[in-house]
Amino acid sequence: MIEAVRLTKRFGARTAVDGLSFQVRPGVVTGFLGPNGSGKSTTMRMIVGLDRPTSGTVTVDGRPFRQTPNAARAVGALLDAKAVHGGRSARSHLLSLAQLSGIPASRVEEVLGVVGLRDVAGKRTRGFSLGMGQRLGIAAALLGDPRVLLFDEPVNGLDPEGIYWVRTLMKRLAAEGRTVLVSSHLMSEMAVTADHLLVIGRGRLLADMSVRAFIARNSADFARVRVADGEPAARERLAALIGGAGGETLPEPDGALRVTGLPLPRVSDLAHEAGVRLWELSPHHASLEEAYMRMTQPMVDHRSTDDELAGFAGEEPGWEPPTVPEVPQRGWYAPKPPAPAAERHGGGTTGAAGAAKATEEGDAR
Incomplete structure (x- = not known):
């Protein structure tokens, strides 16, 4: 298990990691998410002793990494795939790591087979593709057969087959009872790989919960309603009925209505009546991507002047999503999102949409 307690790292006047406290437990794949510059890589470097915390502590199975006997056999990490001497072959690179850690040379051939590099094991790494x-x-991280594994962007540069292989590997390692922490910017991949999420922004912890609970808390589901083509009056009549029943409607580009605030069966009953x-x-x-965007957009430091996602960052400082109902109901749709700051103070700009919704019974933190 990895445990951080008020972990802080400063580089001069800049605070890269600010009082992080979390646990990464064995048996599940924990996704580590956050915008560029949020402190993910610095946190992972502190876990494996490459950076010293300014304050706070981080331990692996109860010990700081630097105090772990034969640490290479206890912790495996992929933090920088380019940290390889280009003149060495893949096999010689792994053999040198094995010799430094007292790992049998036979293990090198095993991990080369696991990662699919046996056919190119004798080639110099300077000619290797990114994938x-x-x-x-990944082979280097697995070399010592460690119980704790950290992967920073492990699917970067891999083709679809390679991405699927990494996903399967992460799940298998966790199923063996290992502690697996994976950092990635690919939300679609994290949605099908991770069981639990740690999300940070500007060095601070934003979320520590299951994937499903994170999506439920940081996004709004809605219903799409489409009336028969050529019946605009019926569409307007249905929108009025939904409004009268306490729901909210927004027009979709294709002519459908986006409905929030009412369960799906109630919308159907109104239309029938x-x-x-x-x-x-x-x-x-x-999706996980929608929920992630909604939570982290205010934390993005470098934004295009032509940014279609700017609306995600329209909430006032300190805004929190509405509380998920204690007893989630299937088909329950979130109420109308809070008005943007400008509207609440008399303006007319559009802010971030969405409110929390519970999608799975019993999956709330």
């Missing part, structure tokens, strides 16, 4: 370098870095023919009534479930 091949990633595989070699009014004699409105529906061509579509479907739920929209938020």
Whole structure:
């Protein structure tokens, strides 16, 4: 297990990591998310003793990394796949690491097979592609058969087959009872790989919860309702009925209505009672990417002047999503998102949309 307590790292006047406290438990894949510059790499470097904390502590199985006997056999890490001498072959690189840690040479051949590099093991690494370098870095992390593993962007440069292989490997390592911490910017991959999430922004902890709980807390699901084509009056009548029942509607570009604030069966009943023919009534479930964008956009430091995601960052400082109901109900849709700051003070700009919603019974933190 990895445990950080008020972990802080400063570089001069800049605070890269600011009072982080968390645990990474064995048996699950923990995703480590955050914008560029949020402190993820610095945190991982402190875990493996490459950077010393300014204050606070971080331990692996109860000990600081520097005090761990034969640390290479206890902790494996892929932090920089390019940290390889280009004149060495993949095999000689791993053999040198094995000799430094007292690991049998036979283990080198094993991990070369695991990562699929046996056919190129004798080639110099300077000729390796980015994906091949990633595989070699993963092989180095696995070399000591450690119980704790850290991977920083392990799928960077891999093709779809390689990404699937890494996903399967992460899950298998966790299923063996190992502690697995994976940093990545690929939200779609984290959604199917990670069981638990740690999300940080500007060095501070933003979330520590399961993937499903994170999505439920930081996004709003909605229903799509589409009336028969050529019946605009029916569409307007249904929108009025939904509003009268306490729901909210927003027009979609394709002519459908986005409905929040009412359960799906209630929307169907309103349409039936009014004699409105529906061509579509479907739920929209938020993705991890949507939830992540909503939480972290205010923490992004470098933003394009033509940024379509700027609206995600419209909340006032200190804003918190509404509390998820203690007893989640299937088909329950979130209320209308809070008005943007400018609207609450008389302006008219559009802020971030979304409010928390519980999607799975019993999965709330």
